[in-house]
Amino acid sequence: MIPAAFEYHRPTDIASALATLREFGDEARVVAGGHSLIPMMKLRMAAIGHLIDLQDIADLKGIRIDGNTVRIGAMVTQQELIGDAALTRAAPLLRETALQIADPQVRAVGTIGGNVANGDPGNDMPAVMQCLDATFTLTGPGGTREVKARDFYEAAYVTARADEEILTAVSFTVSGGGHAYEKQKRKIGDYATAAAAVTLQKDGTVCSAASIAMTNLSDVPVWSKAAADALVGTACSHADIGNAVAAALADIAPTADNRGPVEFKRHVAGIIIRRAIERAWSRA
Amino acid sequence: MKKMQMTLTVNGEAHELLAEPRELLIHVLREKLDLTGPHIGCETSHCGACTIDMNGRSVKSCTVFAAQANGADITTIEGLGAPGALHPLQEAFREHHGLQCGFCTPGMITRAHRLLQENPNPSEEDIRFGMAGNLCRCTGYQNIVKAILAAAAEMNAVKEAAE
Numbered sequence: 264m265i266p267a268a269f270e271y272h273r274p275t276d277i278a279s280a281l282a283t284l285r286e287f288g289d290e291a292r293v294v295a296g297g298h299s300l301i302p303m304m305k306l307r308m309a310a311i312g313h314l315i316d317l318q319d320i321a322d323l324k325g326i327r328i329d330g331n332t333v334r335i336g337a338m339v340t341q342q343e344l345i346g347d348a349a350l351t352r353a354a355p356l357l358r359e360t361a362l363q364i365a366d367p368q369v370r371a372v373g374t375i376g377g378n379v380a381n382g383d384p385g386n387d388m389p390a391v392m393q394c395l396d397a398t399f400t401l402t403g404p405g406g407t408r409e410v411k412a413r414d415f416y417e418a419a420y421v422t423a424r425a426d427e428e429i430l431t432a433v434s435f436t437v438s439g440g441g442h443a444y445e446k447q448k449r450k451i452g453d454y455a456t457a458a459a460a461v462t463l464q465k466d467g468t469v470c471s472a473a474s475i476a477m478t479n480l481s482d483v484p485v486w487s488k489a490a491a492d493a494l495v496g497t498a499c500s501h502a503d504i505g506n507a508v509a510a511a512l513a514d515i516a517p518t519a520d521n522r523g524p525v526e527f528k529r530h531v532a533g534i535i536i537r538r539a540i541e542r543a544w545s546r547a
Numbered sequence: 548m549k550k551m552q553m554t555l556t557v558n559g560e561a562h563e564l565l566a567e568p569r570e571l572l573i574h575v576l577r578e579k580l581d582l583t584g585p586h587i588g589c590e591t592s593h594c595g596a597c598t599i600d601m602n603g604r605s606v607k608s609c610t611v612f613a614a615q616a617n618g619a620d621i622t623t624i625e626g627l628g629a630p631g632a633l634h635p636l637q638e639a640f641r642e643h644h645g646l647q648c649g650f651c652t653p654g655m656i657t658r659a660h661r662l663l664q665e666n667p668n669p670s671e672e673d674i675r676f677g678m679a680g681n682l683c684r685c686t687g688y689q690n691i692v693k694a695i696l697a698a699a700a701e702m703n704a705v706k707e708a709a710e
Contacts, residue, residue: 264590271551271568271614294615301610302592305571314568316615342604366680368595368658371604372611451679452593 266304273316277323277402277431280315285404285427287313293429295338295377298369299386323376323431328353334434337376342367344375354435356442356460360391363446363458379412380430382420385454389416390476390484391444394460397435403428416483438472440464441547445539446478447531449522455479456522457532459511459539463494465547470494475507475540480515480532487514490536499544508536553617557582558626572608572616573597576623584624584653588682595681598654599623605661607680624653627660635705636660636698645694647685655681659695667703671696 274280284291290312294300303309317323323338326347333353335344341361344350351358364370364378364387378388379399392399392412399410401424412433415423424430446458458478464471473491476484490511497503517528550565557580566575576582576599585608588596592610599608600622628634636656639645646652655678662669662677669677674695675688683691 265571266569268567268569270549271612273614273617297612297615298592298610301612304569305590314612318615366595367662367677368598368605368607368680369592372606 264305266301267307267310269304269311269314271314271316273319275319275321277320277429280317280320280429281402281404281427283313283315284429289426291315293317295374295380296340296369296372297377298365298373299377299381299383317376317429326350331437332434333437334432335375337380337429337431337433338374339376341365341370341373341375341378345370353437354395354442356391356395356444356462359442360387360444360460363387363444363448366452369452375433376430379415379433380422380424382416382418382422383454384419384482384484385479387444387446387455387458387478390458390478390486391460392433392435393476393484393486394462394474395435395438396474397433399424399430400432400434401425401428402431407431412484413486419482438462438464440472441543441545443539443542443546445535445542447535454522457517457528457535459532459536461536461539461543463499463540463543463547465544468498470497470499470503470544470547473507475511475536477511477515477532477536480517480528482516482518485511485514487511489514494540499540504537504540504544507540508533511536551614551617553613555580555613555616555619555621557621558623566613568612568614570613572599572601572611572613575613575616576608576621582623582625585657586650586653588650588654593682594651594654595658596651596654598658598681600657600661603661605658605680622657622660624657627656634660635701636663636695639694639698639701640691643690643694643697645686645691651681651683651685655683655691659698662695663699663702667699667706669695669699 292311293315324336327334344361397412441463447456473494475490476486490507493507493510586596588594597609
């Protein structure tokens with residue numbers, strides 16, 4: 264499988280990457296790890312005249328933890344997320360999620376920036392970023408702007424990022440409490456049939472705050488405020504969690520595909536969401 | 548399309564070569580450098596037969612453009628051992644029947660080599676998790692896991708003896 268010919272660019276700073284992106288417009292695409300884009304190019308489902316490789320841009324690398332604020336450069340790989348002890352102490356949800364993405368070789372190359380910017384409903388980090396109420400930094404010819412993960416996804420592969428912008432970093436505030444990312448997949452390397460990210464805060468015996476987001480259960484990640492509201496103020500009993508699951512299921516719109524019919528996906532989603540809430544609560 | 552001049556250090560040797568940007572690393576290794584150890588299995592980044600070591604990471608070379616590897620330091624199965632001087636992993640795969648048809652073996656061993664550097668004392672579970680990107684249609688994995696456990700023990704013993 265040989266992709267169509269393209270010209271290759273490897274800029275060493277964001278300004279030159281943006282200039283190349285602007286020069287070639289629609290024909291240009293940036294590539295991070297490439298493990299979503301390159302397969303599409305090999306299948307000739309993506310035709311790209313100019314490929315802009317971001318690997319040499321130092322400003323896109325690195326994880327910075329400053330008090331309660333975490334900032335992760337777009338080119339940080341899943342493997343680097345998994346291996347970062349300080350990040351795991353601050354936000355263990357990321358490591359738990361990254362370990363469930365693809366396989367070791369893909370995690371060695373695949374990046375958080377690619378995972379969130381691609382807009383594939385199957386990517387896992389978008390729901391995690393929505394769960395954490397993360398902010399994405401977009402840099403374009405006019406400067407830098409920030410977009411909330413919860414406002415970023417518009418449809419499958421359609422996001423708030425403009426063609427001439429690059430997603431340069433993700434950042435979020437650490438809230439502590441319990442967390443879980445639960446994912447059902449057919450096999451290693453597959454996208455989720457259903458997955459859910461949950462964070463919960465506990466005050467005494469009562470849930471004082473909650474956030475629940477889901478992967479691959481709609482054409483965009485789904486953050487369910489109703490599901491979180493169903494848990495806040497409760498002791499997360501079996502029945503309380505049942506109410507949250509029902510609220511979450513009311514917010515999704517799965518479609519039938521080779522992972523199963525809609526009814527099956529809703530069934531799996533119900534189980535996965537419950538497990539994620541139970542595990543997060545047990546850690547809160 | 549214009550070819551690009553690139554430098555790859557493969558198994559310790561620097562190579563200057565010309566390739567189109569769209570050429571995949573696996574094709575350059577196999578066809579331009581005659582390193583046919585890394586295999587083309589699924590060609591869709593699932594099976595791991597094309598696994599190589601690139602800048603200290605296990606990578607599926609069917610999903611990397613040679614242009615992206617320009618300047619990289621690469622190790623293939625050819626760089627790990629030689630006939631008559633097998634790497635402990637190769638020796639252990641032979642001893643424990645970690646291969647049958649052998650098609651997945653170069654990728655298995657190259658990945659296992661990196662895994663043992665990431666974690667020199669893996670449990671059986673660590674090995675199964677760490678080798679999850681490599682598929683084998685013959686062995687059922689049992690003997691691959693045994694071989695990697697045995698190689699880890701052997702390599703640790705040699706290291707201890709040297710200290």
